Amino acid sequence: MxxxxxxxxxxxxxxxxxxxxxxxxxxxxxxxxxxxxxxxxxxxxxxxxxxxxxxxxxxxxxxxxxxxxxxxxxxxxxxxxxxxxxxxxxxxxxxxxxxxxxxxxxxxxxxxxxxxxxxxxxxxxxxxxxxxxxxxxxxxxxxxxxxxxxxxxLAGPAFSLLPGSSTTPPVVLKTSTPAGAVPTALDDTAPPTSANLTAWLNRFYEHERQRNTHFPTTLPADSQPFDILVINVCSLAWSDIDYAQLRSHPLWKHFDILLNNFNGATGYSGPAGIRLLRASCGQTSHSDLYKPTQESCYLFDNLAKLGFKEQLMMDHTGVFGNYLQELRDFGDIQAPLMSQAGISPELTSFDGSPVFNDGQLMQRWLDDRLKSSEPRTATFYNLIPLHDGTRERGSTQTAPWTPRAQVLFDQLDTFLNNLEKSGRRVMVLVVPEHGAALKGDKMQMSGLRDIPSPDITHVPVGIKFVGMKAPHQEQALAVETPTSLLAISELVSRVVDGQVFNAPNINMSVLTQNLPQTPVVSENDNAVVIMYQGKPWIRLNGGDWVPYPN
Structure with missing residues (x-):
């Protein structure tokens, strides 16, 4: 059968x-x-x-x-x-x-x-x-x-099929530091496996949680009144300046100190503003920016406690991306936005809103300071004429970045010259948010900043003391050690008594000695880039680490 x-x-x-x-x-x-x-x-x-x-x-x-x-x-x-x-x-x-x-x-x-x-x-x-x-x-x-x-x-989570191995992009932050400058816990001698890189990043954030700037509780009786002006420029990195061949612009000759190895730590404006306003504590992860933090972390709050009146100035509305509200909610800057009435719109932003003339805004700030009896102010000034997609008034096409940068540099140069002539005592800090990503790379096209690459986060930071009795050095003191936002807060805390303006001689090397050094760690919402063993590594969406492709 x-x-x-x-x-x-x-x-x-x-x-x-x-x-x-x-x-x-x-x-x-x-x-x-x-x-x-x-x-x-x-x-x-x-x-x-x-x-x-x-x-x-x-x-x-x-x-x-x-x-x-x-x-x-x-x-x-x-x-x-x-x-x-x-x-x-x-x-x-x-x-x-x-x-x-x-x-x-x-x-x-x-x-x-x-x-x-x-x-x-x-x-x-x-x-x-x-x-x-x-x-x-x-x-x-x-x-x-x-x-x-x-x-x-099988040899590891990351590999390259390229004819040659991945190399560090041409514009990177130097990672060499003096002995003992970086804690033993952040040693990077272990092989760059995903597990080791993740462990290193966790140790980095643990170490940063322990760091903060110590401001005095009160100013001494002989302190000298002065103003602090923080100019927070959107879309300006060293790679952009080199791409546009603007390193020789007279603007850079104004500064007393240049932090040449400064890492902005992010590729977007909102997080950049929050990080700067929280500069008095160590670097946090991206997600922690939107969580409560210690009161002592807020740079402008620390200055307000010492008698500096907070001021807020922008050349835009602050509406896009809820930028202004984020500064208030997570950066704790509550000062009213300085009036833009009577200021000419100079450009049109990528969202169609006006970008006001920065030369006029800076002159208004100076005129107000010359008239005011307020002895000390601390101003946060955010400006966006270099942002991707910005166009000339009446045009529908994005304006070329280089002419916009030339105009902005000229305006800053003129403002600093006028400030010198005014006799005001002002500490000016130019601290860009992030770069414009003019070049683009194999990971993302020009203008895209979802991945905070070294070309985007390696930004020029300049500090200028206007109104000092001491003569200025012929060239700016270049600080080459890796620094980030904590170094800004530390520099401000060292001069908060104003004696730097009254001293007959100032040694900028002494003033910048032992500034807090910060290894290069940059983070957006879903991307982390770190420098490990002198090379950039990236992790996307919580996955494995891979070398940043050149």
Whole structure:
């Protein structure tokens, strides 16, 4: 008697229904090409699982077609995951801000996002693939190459398929420090595995929680009144200055001190403003910026307790991204915004709002100080004419960055000259938020700052003492050790009694001696970049650490 459950000897085996990858071969070949040139954060095992899902034999042609349909969104999501593009969480969190962009700015970003040379190369690859696939089983080659990549990846979570190894980008912060300057807990001699890099970052934040600036409780009787003006410039990094060839501008000759290795620690304006206003404590993680902190962390609160009247000035409305409210809520600066009435709109921001003339605003600040009887003020001044997408009045096209920077530098130069002539005693600190990302790199296009790369966070910080009795040095004292926002607070605390303006001689080397040094750690919502063993490493969306591609 025949067994009814026995397989039919004439029916094909389930394992004979191998159909190959078909068009998915080009999908993987395209990824290999992008990986070769350093444009992917490739997840080898995930891609291997996806390949196995695509070629697993299915006897039913209907099931095979259904799998193809299901695979389309999966393949797109995996390709996005393999790129350096912002994660879905970041896009969702930035959704309201994207809605505030003007249509012309969105079109400009879209045009920059499309690399037409790369589109042309993809077309050539497609033609070659269609031609070669007539004679060669591409599925076998793709499968073997992906298997090989997984074997290579067993050595660690990060690898490079590039012809040469990843190197440090051309503009980086120096990491050499004097003996004993960096705590033993932050030693970076361990191999750069994901576990070691994560442990190092955790130790960094633990160490930073213990650091703060000590301000005096009261000023001495012989203290000298003066003003503090913090000029917080959006979209200005050393890489941008070099790109625009503006290092020789007269502006940089004004300063007494230049912090040449200063890390702004973020790529966005809101977090940058909060970090600066909380500069009196060590560096925190991005998420901790939006949590309560000690009262002693607020730089302007510390100055207010010593008799400095808080002032707030901007060349914009502060509405976009809820910027002004974030400064009040998380930076604890409650001073009313200085009036912009009568100030000419100079540019139009990326969201269509006016950007007021900074030369006029700075002159208004000086005129007010000359008229006021207030002995001490501390002013936070945020300005955005260099922000990406800013355009000339009446124009729909983004204005070139270099002419805008030239105008702003000229305005700052004129203001500092007028300040010198006025006789006011003022400590001026130019502290940029972050860079403009003029160059872009393999991780993100020009203007995008979702990943706080060294080119974006390595910003020029200049300090000028106007109205000193002591003669100024011919050249600014360059501080080359790695510093960040705590160094700003420390410098302010050292001169808060105003004696620097009354002394017959000032040694800037002594004034800047033993400034707090901070290893390079920069963080946005879903991206962390650190300098470890002299090279930048990046972690996206809480995943593994990989070398920052050059």
């Amino acid at each position: 025949n067994d009814v459950n026995a397989p039919d000897a004439h029916s094909p085996s389930r394992w004979s229904h191998w159909r190959g990858l078909g068009g998915w071969n080009f999908y993987f070949l395209l990824k290999f090409a992008l990986l070769w040139f350093g444009y992917l954060n490739f997840h080898a095992l995930t891609n291997l699982v996806f390949l196995a899902w695509l070629i697993f034999p299915l006897p039913s042609l209907r099931l095979h077609r259904l799998r193809q349909l299901i695979s389309l969104p999966i393949g797109f999501a995996l390709l996005w995951h393999d790129t350096w593009l912002p994660g879905w969480e970041s896009l969702l969190s930035q959704g309201n801000q994207l809605a505030g962009f003007s249509p012309n700015y969105l079109l400009d970003l879209l045009n920059r996002f499309i690399n037409w040379q790369m589109v042309g190369a993809m077309f050539v690859m497609l033609v070659i693939y269609l031609f070669v696939s007539q004679w060669i089983r591409i599925t076998v080659l793709v499968s073997l190459l992906l298997l090989w990549l997984n074997i290579v990846n």
